[in-house]
Amino acid sequence: MADTRPPLVLASASPRRLDLLARLGIVPERVIATDIDETPYKGEIPRPHAARLALAKAEAAAALAPAGIMLAADTVVGVGRRILPKAETEAQARDCLALISGRKHRVVTAVVLALPDGRRLKRVVESDVTFQRMTGQQVEDYLASGEWHGKAGGYAIQGRAEQYIRFISGSHSNVVGLPLFETAQLLRGIGWLRP
Numbered sequence: 024m025a026d027t028r029p030p031l032v033l034a035s036a037s038p039r040r041l042d043l044l045a046r047l048g049i050v051p052e053r054v055i056a057t058d059i060d061e062t063p064y065k066g067e068i069p070r071p072h073a074a075r076l077a078l079a080k081a082e083a084a085a086a087l088a089p090a091g092i093m094l095a096a097d098t099v100v101g102v103g104r105r106i107l108p109k110a111e112t113e114a115q116a117r118d119c120l121a122l123i124s125g126r127k128h129r130v131v132t133a134v135v136l137a138l139p140d141g142r143r144l145k146r147v148v149e150s151d152v153t154f155q156r157m158t159g160q161q162v163e164d165y166l167a168s169g170e171w172h173g174k175a176g177g178y179a180i181q182g183r184a185e186q187y188i189r190f191i192s193g194s195h196s197n198v199v200g201l202p203l204f205e206t207a208q209l210l211r212g213i214g215w216l217r218p
């Protein structure tokens with residue numbers, strides 16, 4: 024039977040999100056990389072920040088592909104009320120690691136669907152990640168790997184950082200960048216995926 028569903032557009036430049044979607048059996052019709060300002064507002068805390076940016080990415084893509092269903096997400100690493108940066112320099116990554124080493128932090132991913140009829144659906148998912156206390160040598164080794172580059176909180180659970188992660192509470196895919204359980208639920212809710 025012909026597929027009459029609106030095309031699904033991934034509003035993200037992240038190769039990880041494409042890979043995660045593939046695990047739901049989904050290959051988006053199109054990928055639109057958005058370029059929005061990701062600077063937190065003054066005093067903005069992780070959860071509303073992630074939700075605001077995911078919606079902004081969805082809206083930016085919807086303006087380019089109004090007939091499609093936009094799927095956008097934003098992942099933020101928070102320590103308390105503080106939002107850690109996407110580490111662009113080694114110094115930033117070092118600061119992030121110093122903050123998360125030996126303690127628990129929160130990873131928040133907001134997922135937004137923007138539908139052609141104007142509806143906007145959102146789920147915000149939180150996972151807690153506990154790092155062991157990293158030795159100075161471990162920090163140096165990790166920095167030398169370069170895996171921190173461009174990553175929220177200065178690490179990527181899907182790489183060698185996982186050896187320092189003692190415990191995770193919540194969704195692993197959420198930490199990587201797209202919570203698969205909730206994303207599938209959203210897509211089933213609009214009838215795009217079979218129940």
Ligand SMILES: Cc1cn([C@H]2C[C@H](O)[C@@H](COP(=O)(O)OP(=O)(O)OP(=O)(O)O)O2)c(=O)[nH]c1=O
Nearest residue numbers: 035036037097098174175178179180198199200
């Ligand atoms: C904590 C953590 C973050 N990250 C990364 C994923 C993202 O690159 C980054 C969060 O930034 P995002 O702004 O959510 O995503 P992005 O810049 O990769 O893509 P786009 O904005 O186009 O959707 O942190 C990991 O890959 N693994 C992890 O364990």
